Amino acid sequence: MNEVIIIYAVTLLLAWPLGKYIAAVFSDGAGAGSRIFLPFENTIYSLLGVNPSEPMSWQGYGKALLKLHLVLALIVFGLLMAQGILFLNPDNIDGMSWDLALHTAVSFLTNTNQQHYSGQAQLSYLAHTFGIVTLQVVTPAAGMAALVAIVRTLLGRSGKNVQPSAGGTVSVGNFYEDITRAIVRVMLPVATAVALVLASQGVPNSYEGARTITPLDQTAEMNEQNIPIGPVAPMVAIKQVGTNGGGWYGPNSSVPLENPTPVSNFVQTVSIVLIPAALVFALGFLTGRRRLAQVIMGVMVVMSVSLTSVAIWSENQPNAAFSGLAADGPNLEGKEVRFGATATALWGSWTTQTSNGSVNGMHDSFNPIGGMVPMVDMFINVTFGGIGVGLIGYFLFLLLAAFLGSLMIGRAPEIAGKPLETKEIKLVCIALLIQPMLILGFSAVTVAFPALTGNSNPGFHGISQVIYEYTSAFANNGSGFEGLNDDSIWWNVTCAVNLALGRFIPILAPLAIVASLAAKRSAPEGRGSLGIDTATFGLMTLAVIVMFTLLSFMPVLILGPIAEALALMS
Amino acid sequence: MADSNTGSVYRSASWLSAARAALVFVLLCGGLYPFLVTTVGGMLFPHQATGSLIVIDDDIVGSELVGQRFKAAKYFHGRPSAADYDPFSVGGSNYAASNPDLRARVAEDARDIADREGVEVESVPVDLLAASGSGIDPHISPESAQLQAMRVATARDIPVSNVNDLIAQYTEGPTMGIFGQPRVNVLRINLALDGKEFLD
Structure with missing residues (x-):
């Protein structure tokens, strides 16, 4: 228990100064760290042929983002298909099938890292580094850039309201300046520090191929054991700090080579929430609305602690399949001895709150209620959330709460002094409602055709496996109930659709919303305005999140994990 | 454009x-x-960089971070593995608690272990019956090691107190008393039983 409290405390204590730094990085002018990083960034800008101070409208910003992602997707797709005939492939790994390469490219392009393959056996070092690691650095940076663009457009800097410029077009910033700063000044330095700590704990760092050893017990019918290594530490570090989650080895950070000790587990757990939490503080520093940031942080911590407690309680209960067959103890099926049930449940909850999706134990083998927590975390997806996109998603709920709240107090709906009208609310509804529509729609079709599901577990849990997979894809999480046989054309293609829509609609719709709001004349915030930085409004937002989630997903939770739990109790 | x-x-x-x-x-x-x-x-960190290999007399006998399969009575045995301790096909069982196959596997293993160690099934620690997440978990709990001490001592014809001393010596506690769980590295304690020096 102390372990959990300390990890929460350390994470939030580190997130505060990091958030302050991130806000300073994106402040006007050259930003924090410019003396070290600016010359390097200027080289990048000249290689790119862009002028970083050129203003972009929201459409221009969105197009630049989408085009960069599309080109990266083509490069990575090509690498995955052709890795078998390319270099840096000491273990002689073949190229992927088209559907698996498509799913993998889209999955990493969307900061999801859902894996329908096992890395140590199906990716060359070339594909792992130049393909996967590239996307693991670039995609969280893109999320951070989009968040910064949205925040400064809506809330402005130093608390000043943004007013439309003379021509009527609103600049949201320059995409390449934002993403370059996010990569160079935030993602790479943090990842490098984490990687070196992990290296000290035993995460491999080598371009040599697998090592072959002769096991000790000659009677155990195992003549040799091949130990896959590689440039693992840099990938594991960015996978954790970048809300990516896709591991080098198939079972992710449960593998001792990827997460060797309780110390590496501590560092990796903190890394899951570090930047997402830092961005909440950064929001306050960037806009001068410190109270708003505190309220948002309060709501997120309440959601995080509530759900994590349920998971920890559940996993410390015995696994029903062991009853009467073993000494009393927590559920250790799919868990590692060095971590135990509590640290694994904490990780399982945090990784799904943040759209990270790495695991240090198998969620498929969690007790039913313990396995329900990651699903609920992903339905909500704004408890810290993915880098950038978490706060952007929270912002949608905030708009909805402001709309409802304004109506409740009998005023024309507004936010930050800007009127909330039909166009904005339509976009909010599209961005929010597409989630249950896609997850439930695809799940219903898949469950209706048992040949498609590839279930490995029977009964209610089989339904949970399907729901979990689509939820994880849309939430850009990437964890799974991994018993599912998901490397099929059906799963690869339908998940790719969910991945892409789950990433880009929740980024582009809010960009359009803030640009639309910013183009309106603002009224000064006065006594009658809705105070979005009050605890009351925080509670209102929390209530909106809870109600929206329950209304959308309560029926499937009853069909899946709750029915399974009740069946096991009887 | x-x-x-x-x-x-x-x-x-x-x-x-x-x-x-x-x-x-x-x-x-x-x-x-x-x-x-x-x-x-x-x-x-050159030792860690290449997989934390254990080298004895110029032979690589294993990795500190990769469990091995043990069957002989003179060795401590590790946890059940859904990957059969093959690091290239790592993975857990991914059995749900409600899956009858899980209960069948646990029941069979529990009987085998209880017979082998001469105890009741109710005293077999959970970690010795639960498949790990990675399939190559190098550790077992100290309780699981103690359960096997008598059998190992008998097979080696040495006093059980020697084996218990070794368990105490090879039990790693939580880091700083807080992080992680107490554990015994199965390969390392088996190497020690064979009298092989462990060298980094």
């Missing part, structure tokens, strides 16, 4: 910039970053 109505304002959003950015980021994030970390990490 400039927007028609605003001229050069959107020049940065061109396809050419996107292609150049993609190439630069691939080289920076996928090339330089992993290369620097791997080089520096490999120099600072």
